[in-house]
Amino acid sequence: MLRTRLTAGLFLLALQCLSIEALSAQPATDRPAEQKTISAQVMQLIRQLDDNQRMVRQRAELELVELGKPVLSLLPAPELISSQSVREALQRVRLQIEKRAARDSIKASRINLQGRFSLQQVLQAIARQTENQLDWTQLTESQLKQNIEVQFVETPFWKVIDEMTVKLPLTYRINGPRDQLQFQLRSDSTTETAKVQEPVCYNGPFRISIDHLQCRPLAGSEDQELLRITFLIQVEPRLRPLFLSYAARKLKAEGAKGTILPPYNPGAKYELPLGEGGKNLKFTMQWILKSGQRPKTIQVHGNLEMELAAETLPIKFRDLFHSQGAIRRRGNVSVELVEAERNEQPDSQNLTVRIALSYDYGGPAFESHRTWIYHNRAYLQDVQGKKFWLDGSSQTTLESTGKIGVLYRFTGLPGSANPDQFTYLAPTLITAAPIELSFEKLELPEPKQAAP
Incomplete structure (x- = not known):
């Protein structure tokens, strides 16, 4: 009892x-x-x-x-x-x-919103329903108050974003380190066209588009060309992709009459890391065309795989300088606040935070986690809620069985700031997400002449 x-x-x-x-x-x-x-x-x-x-x-x-x-x-x-x-x-x-949560997290986020709302209300609803962080601070108050009609019924996130960039003169970019989709006004002088005008494919939380398509004579051959396609893959900001893997044989290109184009390097296998804060990745495939049997259009389809750190959870330490030795837990990871130290400068301040992590169980998930633990995002926050993202460096400070230590250095903080909360964002599971890629009726450009 x-x-x-x-x-x-x-x-x-x-x-x-x-x-x-x-x-x-x-x-x-x-x-x-x-x-x-x-x-x-x-x-x-x-x-x-x-x-x-x-x-x-x-x-x-x-x-x-x-x-x-x-x-x-x-x-x-x-x-x-x-x-x-x-x-x-x-x-x-x-x-x-x-x-189960990790499996669900790699599905496409969906939005339900119908009616007439201000742009800010629409963006707030998208962020709330999808848990994708949106940044509209570069838009003016009058732009945010503009009313628009929307009809979203279980509409995937990327389709909603593309529809918004067509209805309104908006463009966006992904801020990887902050896991945000940042909107800005697309001026008439902007050379970038609306993204939906590109050939695009949606699959789960991924948006795949054709970044560049080129044909050129194949070196050493008089009757063959090299078809080179560069794809751009984007991931919903709420997810943290680690690396993309694919095999040349699993990406197929064929002409309108079913003519299969052989891959330039059929045995090739690729593994491309996205790097720190990476949300966008370009990858390239090449196929061989016979000049005498050149189709006007082709279709490309196949399978890739993205390794993801799924279900990221925040672990917070309030009253930072009086919480040393405190242990917080989210999911299957425990984080101990080992030390917090402030170093005041004439016009600014630096703050160092050291933490130690341990998982309930080891295995491949933890072994993979160790290789990029220092890339995990962290930020400070003051009592007013203002966030100070890491603008310095981080490094591994210790390792032992099932544990790892990380040192975060926040530099150049305002001298008047008083951050008293540290938040560490910890993925709870690493999982592989399959991606199905499919493009129809891609028009082939005329081949570029080889340089003399």
Whole structure:
């Protein structure tokens, strides 16, 4: 009985902090009542995990899994549970929910919005429904107040964005380090045309377009040409792509009459990293054309695979300089705040934060995580909510079995700033997302003459 009361008490203490964060992330009129109901249900099921009857324990575990993603922020950290069997059950629950959430996260975000709204209202609805961060600070107040008619019914994110750039003189770019899609006005003098005028293919959370298509004589051959296509693949800002892999044999090009174009390097396999904050990636394929059998149009289809760090969760340390040694947990990763130090300069200040991480389990996910842990995003925040993203460097400071340490250096902060919160954004699972690519009726340009 004492053990149960102690567990529940510690759980309630952790729940108070997590509930505030969960409520602020998803505003809704009934959210407090809904959160309270789910919290009570989760607490009851956790108590049942320690029941004497096996059937009761098994049913409680299944019900926790069925509650899904909202449960993750309500589960107590393992170190707060004294019963080993309950800890193991909660670890199984957490792992199953995370895997399901990760699978769901690599599906296309969809928007439902119909009617006449201001541009700002539309952008706010898109951000809220998809969890993709949108930045419209470069647009004027009059532009944001402009009313537009929209009819989005389960419309994928990238189709919505492309439709917006057609209806309005807007263009966008992805700010990878901040995971934002930034909008700006497209002036008449801008040479860039609306993106939907490009051949484009949508698949899940990916947008693939033709960046460049070129034909030129094949060196060493009098009757063959080299068809070279450069593709641009874009990923929804909420996701963190790691690398793209594809094989030449799995990307096929054929003429209108079904003539198959042989790949220039049929045995080639490629693995392209996206790099720090990468959300856009260009990749190229080449095929051989016979000059005498040159089709007017071709179609290209095939399969690729993108490795993603899925389901990124924020881990926050408030009251930064008085929280050293504190441990926070989201998903299957625990983060300890080892040290925070401020260094004041004449007109600015630098702030160093050192953390230590550990996962509940090792394996390929953790091994992959180690190779790019220093790329994980982090930011500081003051009491007014202003964020200070990392504008310095980060480095691995220690490694041991199942643990890794990272040192973040925030440089050039305003001297008047008083950031007292550190947030580390941690992916909980690494997963491979298949991509199906398909383009129809691509017109072939005339071949460029080889240089003399």
